[in-house]
Amino acid sequence: MNLTYAYPRSRFEPTVLVDLNAKAERERLSKSALKGFFKLVGTWHVRDEDARQLLGGLSSSALYEWKKNPERTLEVDCITRISYLLGIYKALHIIYGDKLADEWVNLPNNNQIFEGRTPLAYMLGGGLLAMQTVRQLLDARRGGL
Secondary structure (H helix, E strand, O other), rough: OOOOOOOOOOOOOOOOOOOOOHHHHHHHHHHHEEEHHHHHHHHOOOOHHHHHHOOOOOOHHHHHHHHHHOOOOOOHHHHHHHHHHHHHHHHHHHHHHHHHHHHHHHHOOOOOOOOOOOOOHHHHHHHHHHHHHHHHHHHHHHHOO
């Protein structure tokens, strides 16, 4: 007798990963990613200098060009940064009311990760890895941890 074991079906299916190395995927996502980013920095009242840093050190002229014309294909690093920031924005709005969610990144935070700094200052100083850490922190809070 041959028994075959299988995991039971679940209503939760694995997320299909987007291959950001594929130029077609980056082309598909870039315009909406930039529009979302500029809306986010407006909501969070992020200075242009800081917005440039969040994008990985973009020049002033490039930032203004991207604002004026978001029709471009972003590199993997930039899309990843924007993805983390949009995930942070979404998590904040799930955890907190809109007012606190929109102010949170600019409020001093005594969590040991931030050491009294604002989450925005932490992300500006730590770059991509700090964005990932903030996203993971908020996802854990969202999950009740």
